[in-house]
Amino acid sequence: MxxxxxxxxxxxxxxxxxxxxxxxxxxxxxxxxxxxxxxxxxxxxxxxxxxxxxxxxxxxxxxxxxxxxxxxxxxxxxxxDYYWKVSARVMDILQTYSDLFEQVSIDEAYLDLSQTNSFTAAERLAKKMKSEILQKEKLTCSIGIGPNKLVAKIAAGVKKPNGLVTVPEDAVPSFLKPLSVGKLYGVGPKTEGLLASLNMRSVKQLKTMSLAHLQKLVGSAKGSMLYNGARGKDDRPVQPGRQKQQVSRLTTMKKDTSSFNSLAETVASLSTLVHDTVSAQKITFQTVSLIVMSNKMEQISRSHSLTEPTTAKKAIQDTVTALLKTFLAERPDFQVRRIGVRVSGLEHAIPDSRKPATNGQRTLRTFRKPS
Ligand SMILES: [Mg+2]
Missing domain, CATH: 3.40.1170.60 (MutS, DNA mismatch repair protein, domain I)
Structure with missing residues (x-):
């Protein structure tokens, strides 16, 4: 299929x-x-x-x-916090349209619509999604449809806002050709600049480069990614239930410091931000880490694993404060420029409609067939 x-x-x-x-x-x-x-x-x-x-x-x-x-x-x-709540409602709507649903951020999700069997039918389904989201949440979205994630993502970006762009397999080469290389997956400003210096600005131009040449230029993995990207090839499947591995928040201190009091204050507010994110997403964590960077760009992280998964804000704050105290005692010379708090060992805390049946909800779900 x-x-x-x-x-x-x-x-x-x-x-x-x-x-x-x-x-x-x-x-x-x-x-x-x-x-x-x-x-x-x-x-x-x-x-x-x-x-x-x-x-x-x-x-x-x-x-x-x-x-x-x-x-x-x-x-x-x-x-x-509020945006995550609205996002959760939109995602709940979206996942009724496909069993293969992967949320990638607060406002983006991939859906595998292969079950519709044709791009025309998939587009009809996408129109339904758009009108249901508009009707229920008063929000507009842009949808891109393609033979893979790469093309779908680019297609979603070309007619924003409120766009719907479908690129069937045979239309992929002509769709990509005029686009700038920066639209391709994995091409940031740095790579874009490097390619521009070789006069490789459009996907059409990039396509003239051999795989070997690209790999020599940007390394083996990235080279093949660019080579395949220029040809609209991408094998990554839509992965349901894929989760974040960690949540972290970092900040730069007003001035470099080794003062426990001012660092502890910053760490407390970062702990709140991290906690906001994990609680809005209903996830538990088991490991808490402190990250510090010096004015000489030395980066150190210290972690502590709790005896069991938790959602408690106090667990983040107390652990990271203790880690900070120990670290400063060991390295009194260390001038902290940036500091961060991270939690990992994440799990979904509360069974919700996004998880396979533990409460029977899943079995009641029906998948819409295009009409
Ligand atoms: Mg967006």
């Missing part, structure tokens, strides 16, 4: 959710921010709505730049 994969991506998700919560924001430039511990106004843009994007604001941009570009925009702090 031929594989048919869809990627569903909610449009400017954080900003859309904020607009729903506060209808007065509609029509205004809205910028959702992650503020950093560095203090007043420092941090980065998490999501900008389309009005803000028109003014040149992008995700990841420092807030200071965004303020210059969009003086009259509404700047809001990210409320990720």
């Amino acid at each position: 031929k594989r048919i994969v869809a990627l569903v991506d909610l449009d400017a998700f954080y900003a859309q959710v904020e607009e729903l919560r506060n209808p007065k924001l509609k029509g205004k430039a809205v910028i959702v921010c992650m503020y950093s511990a560095r203090g007043k106004g420092s941090g980065a843009v998490a999501t900008a709505n389309y009005e803000a994007r028109k003014l040149g604001v992008r995700s990841g941009m420092p807030i200071i730049y965004a303020k210059r570009k969009a003086k009259n925009a509404v700047f809001l702090p990210a409320d990720r």
Whole structure:
């Protein structure tokens, strides 16, 4: 059976959710921010709505730049707990459309729609998904459909917002040809720059390079990834129930320090952020780690495994504080520049509709057939 994969991506998700919560924001430039511990106004843009994007604001941009570009925009702090709740409801809708469902982030999921047997039928199903999400949650999303994850992901990005782009297998070469190499999986700004220096800017140009040449340039694994990517080839299956292996939060100290008190304070707020994420996703953890980086770029992590899995915030905070105390006693000379908190050994805590039947819910699920 031929594989048919869809990627569903909610449009400017954080900003859309904020607009729903506060209808007065509609029509205004809205910028959702992650503020950093560095203090007043420092941090980065998490999501900008389309009005803000028109003014040149992008995700990841420092807030200071965004303020210059969009003086009259509404700047809001990210409320990720709330976004995760909305996300969970959308994901619950999506997974009724396929047994092979893989959530990849708060606002993106892959669905294997091979059961529909044709790209036309898969597209009809995607239209239903879009209208159900719009009707129930008032949110728009963009969907890309292709013969694999790579093509589906790129297709979802080309007609945002509220797009639906289907690329059947035989249309893949002509679809990819004009795109810039940066659209391919694994091509970040660095690789893009390297390829540009060889005048390899489009996928069409990249296709002229041999596998051996690419591997010599960027290494064996990445070389074959680029070679296959340029040809629209990707074997990665949609993996249901794939989970994150760890959750971490890091921050840069206002100034380099070895003071227990100021580091402990930072570690306490990072513990809260980590706990927010794991509790919103209903996962337990068993290992807690402290990560420190010096002004000389030396990085050290110290971990402690608890006797049993837990969801308790106190477990994170107490463990990481103890790790910090021990570490500073051993290395009083260590000037901490960046510090982080990580939990690992993750498991889903509470059986929910996303897990195989422990409560009978799964057996009641029906999969929609295209009409
Ligand atoms: Mg998105």
